[in-house]
Amino acid sequence: MSQLQRITINPSQLQESQLLLTPQQQHYLLRVLRSRDGDKFIAMDGISKWWLAQLIGEQGQILEPLEVTTELPVSITLMVALPKGNGCDDIVRCSTELGVTCILPILSDRTLLKPSPQKLERWRRIALEAAEQSERAFVPTILEPVAFRTAINECASIHRYICExxxxxxxxxxxxxxxxSEIIIAIGPEGGWTDQELEIALESGFQPISLGRRILRAVTAPIVALSLIAAACEV
Amino acid sequence: MSQLQRITINPSQLQESQLLLTPQQQHYLLRVLRSRDGDKFIAMDGISKWWLAQLIGEQGQILEPLEVTTELPVSITLMVALPKGNGCDDIVRCSTELGVTCILPILSDRTLLKPSPQKLERWRRIALEAAEQSERAFVPTILEPVAFRTAINECASIHRYICExxxxxxxxxxxxxxxxSEIIIAIGPEGGWTDQELEIALESGFQPISLGRRILRAVTAPIVALSLIAAACEV
Structure with missing residues (x-):
């Protein structure tokens, strides 16, 4: 089972076996994910076609088409403020079951946990197990935790939402x-985002949204958000 | 914070302060919930009005109107096959956050756990805490675990779904x-329902439904189902 990054392409980017990456995709693969020459990734057209591709310099090369039935037709990045205790274990497990593409743990103003490198390894192992259990084709990418402001600046996508x-x-x-085809959703810690964080996100183009009238725990909110996005994209 | 059963009424059942219960509601209050003379319950019209009511003999008496903003306008009963370990703790906690009205734990063919009376007390305490944390107006009812066949026979409602x-x-x-206004949703244990259980449910009028293309754990499935129902009813 492969842990491969996924990018959504426009059919016009395909020229025979060459895949012409956009500057945003190059930034994402080379800078955010630190991919190197020869690293493989998944290209999908956001509807039904999937390809295994390889990074050659700053462009992609299509290696082979893939048959995929249990993956969502969109790429969802979950930016999640680290909850207290082992809460992130549950978030990684459930989000993987629900089809998340990438999880970016966030150190927010109200984050109490300073995760050890062992934590990241643990989350990646949980993601692998959950991907197998839920019969997914790919394992989500779990990125290293970063500060809230770094995450906001690095996440460029038209469809960015912040739950409040x-x-x-x-x-x-x-x-x-x-x-x-690409959705980024940010979910806060216990006690929510600070006013300043919310302001920064809105200034950067994140759209504030609600998950309903009741106050959800930090561990429950990502499951609810992903359930709704997955259902909207899959049905 | 009150742990009161909730029933949905038709405005025509109200005659001044008298509430004429249907035979189904009488069966539910008197037989399933074992309510007694003088026990209080919530009557709601399924849209926006809520009343505190009291059981007098086999009929209801309206005591006062209630102001409610964080409750769903529908009554959702979650019939959930008991998962292994402490999985039911998470189900009770998350379902309460998501607005469930009643949880009926089920002993299915594949249920390994035989819960002790202490478990039921524990689930009720968790539901109370979760209702407070999520700022709900009412605490969901947690019924005593019953066998699958008993549950199927006792749950009469036009809107009954079984997840598969x-x-x-x-x-x-x-x-x-x-x-x-009244929804019953049944969710199976690890490994799913047996073919025979599914057959019995379908014969009794349950409609089989899917929660997506990936295989969800027994603990995740109820959260997904309730997220989708709550969003559909609240938006």
């Missing part, structure tokens, strides 16, 4: 008809 | 436009 329990924001399902 | 991971069934969201 308080405040009268539109429900996630009311924006689901706008979901495109 | 294998098989090509319609996704829960495709039937969400049919949700009415």
């Amino acid at each position: 329990a308080r405040g009268n924001y539109p429900h996630l399902t009311t924006v689901s008809n706008k979901f495109s | 991971a294998r098989g090509n069934y319609p996704h829960l969201t495709t039937v969400s436009n049919k949700f009415s």
